[in-house]
Amino acid sequence: MYKHTLRVNGEYLAKAQTLPSNANAVGNGGSIKAGSTMGAIEVVMAAADDVSIPAATQVKLQLEGSDDNTTFTLMPVNYVVTTSSGVTNYKKGEEFARLPVPSNAPKHVRCRVATNKTGVTGTVDVFCDFLPR
16 A cells, blocks of 8 residues: 555546645635544645746645635645755656645635745646545
8 A cells, every 4th residue: 555545536625726826726626525534534735737846935735624615714734845946846646745634624624725936837636645544
């Protein structure tokens, strides 16, 4: 099972979503029912096509939760990566963020992706990886 991803076919929090450039965006896949999963899933962000991120750029994957699937608030868990002094490139399928869903997550969870600089190019997929128990 090492380096193997177990996910629901066709279920995405974001599918081929353009990375925001010096902005943030909610995932275009909507929310999933993630409450009561007891920490059994992680949210993964991977390049849907080639991604290029300028030097010293921060890329953030955040989770938002809701009990009613209408009003979402940021959850106190996020993944932040800051690129090095050169341009960072990811090939299609390469993962660059992985974030656990807390065991006390609200019933519905969606993602938010953010960057702090312009010049970011490419699209990403955000999906759930179900952890073996």
